[in-house]
Amino acid sequence: FAPATAGSDGFHTGEDQTPFTDASQYCNFYEFGTGKSDPADYAHEMSTDPWSLEVTGEVAKPGKLSLEDILGRYPLEERIYRLRCVEAWSMVIPWVGFPLASLLREFEPTSKAKYVAFETLYRPKEMRGTRSFGSTIDWPYREGLRLDEAMNPLTLMAVGMYGKTLPNQNGAPIRLVVPWKYGFKSIKSVVRIHLTDKQPATSWQDQNAREYGFYSNVNPEVDHPRWSQKYERRLPSSLFSPNRIPTTMFNGYGEQVAHLYTGMDLKKYY
Amino acid sequence: MELAVGANRLPLWVKPMVFVVCLAPFAWLAYQAFAGGLGPDPAEAILASTGVWALRLLALTLFVTVLRQWLGKPWPIRLRRMLGLYTFFYASLHFxxxxxxxxxxxxxxxxxxxxxxxxxxxGFLAWLLMLPLAVTSTQGWQRRLGRSWRKLHKLVYPAAVLGCIHLFWQVRSDVTEALVYCLVFALLLGWRARVWLPAKKV
Known part of the structure; x- marks a missing residue:
């Protein structure tokens, strides 16, 4: 892949990167448990080979790509993005991947395609979190974007990070990265992409619509009902310097994405 | 067990042992904090651990009365103040x-x-309710307050309920752990309610 060139632009932040061990040990991937270390402890139980990604719905050429097809077809590049979790912590992660737009274009979205729905692998035998008695998520995990959000050059399909193959707990073998939205929008271990004319249901919105909206753009002015979104803790933090920094609109990607939302009340469409 | 020597006395080693056991989670946290073993978000790790230990010790504190009634022996009461103060210790660290x-x-x-x-x-209210209990936990205060001491210390029940709400309210998607704690406290409080309620024939 093409490593990022030095310097800071909209696709490569120059901020300090979160160490690989932190980004790969401290994860949310509820299919493996809700504890931060559960994914690192249990995601190895998921088998990622063979893997295929199916693209269906409002496309002229629906079909299925194997992971090998995907890796051979799209030139990989490095993107260094901020990742802002809805829980008010953040990291800086160098991803390796390709724009989602390149993949979608190949399947030729029809004029009726307005939204893109994503689905994570659902294999209870290999995902102990999905077997948890008290889980309130309706598996498989589902996410969605508007088509123009999906086609934005920032929107990435990642297959690696820190120059290496994605660890299972970070969403191997292929995941979405949408850096201006809260982390849970960046769905992991994707097996299906479905284009549609209607706004798709997403797991978190289904689970608690008051707390998690379809858009879920990073927005310091709209608090989560249970906690503030004005600040974030950039990880790694340490006890005597909590690394508490103000959260910025669209996670600092306003220049590239604000135009997608002109005229929209972002308090209503949170 | 050989614990109950005499009417209300414990073998000398019991209290120090309970003291050390209750201190262990704190010692482990402190060690991990210095050794860098708390991961990229140490504040979160300490927050979670101290919160959970406050709840566990509160449950143990409330279990003392149940145990005393089960055994029909008074010795568990000798441990209650220490357990209560440890609850307050972990709740304070949490805050x-x-x-x-x-x-x-x-x-x-x-x-x-x-x-x-x-x-x-x-959560803060729960801690506030426990504050006067910690302050008046000495024998001096117990003497001075007389009968009202027992009344005052009933504040531990609303504190326990608030503690459960505090935990439950933070759940994002998996309620299992919170449910287990709520069930334990429901049993502990229910046991007492059973005694308070006028004896009804079922």
Missing amino acids: LTFANFYLGWTPAILAEELLERPYITV
Whole structure:
């Protein structure tokens, strides 16, 4: 892949990167448990080979790509993005991947395609979190974007990070990265992409619509009902310097994405 | 067991042992904090651990009465103050971790969090309710307050309920753990309610 060139632009932040061990040990991937270390402890139980990604719905050429097809077809590049979790912590992660737009274009979205729905692998035998008695998520995990959000050059399909193959707990073998939205929008271990004319249901919105909206753009002015979104803790933090920094609109990607939302009340469409 | 020597006496080693056992989670946290074993978000790790230990010790404190009635022996009561004070110790660490390591003692933000986030308000209230219990836990205060001491210390029940709400309210998607704690406290409080209720024929 093409490593990022030095310097800071909209696709490569120059901020300090979160160490690989932190980004790969401290994860949310509820299919493996809700504890931060559960994914690192249990995601190895998921088998990622063979893997295929199916693209269906409002496309002229629906079909299925194997992971090998995907890796051979799209030139990989490095993107260094901020990742802002809805829980008010953040990291800086160098991803390796390709724009989602390149993949979608190949399947030729029809004029009726307005939204893109994503689905994570659902294999209870290999995902102990999905077997948890008290889980309130309706598996498989589902996410969605508007088509123009999906086609934005920032929107990435990642297959690696820190120059290496994605660890299972970070969403191997292929995941979405949408850096201006809260982390849970960046769905992991994707097996299906479905284009549609209607706004798709997403797991978190289904689970608690008051707390998690379809858009879920990073927005310091709209608090989560249970906690503030004005600040974030950039990880790694340490006890005597909590690394508490103000959260910025669209996670600092306003220049590239604000135009997608002109005229929209972002308090209503949170 | 050979514990109950005489009417209300414990073997000498029991109290120091309980003391050390209750201190162990704190010692482990402190060791991990210095050894860098708490991961990329140490404040969160300490917050979670101290919160859970406060709840566990509160459950143990409430279990003392149940155990005493089961055994028909008074000795468990000799451990209750220590367990209660340890509950307060971990609850205080929990609050101080939030105020210091999480918020860096920024007064405006602390006030906003305490007032505007219901689950934080509830947790703080639980801690406030336990404060007078910790202060009046000495024998001197017990003597001075006489009968009202027992009344005052009934505040531990609303504190336990608030503690459960505090936990439950933070759940994002998996309620299993919170349910287990709520069930344990429901049993502990239910046991007492059974005694308080007028004896009805079922």
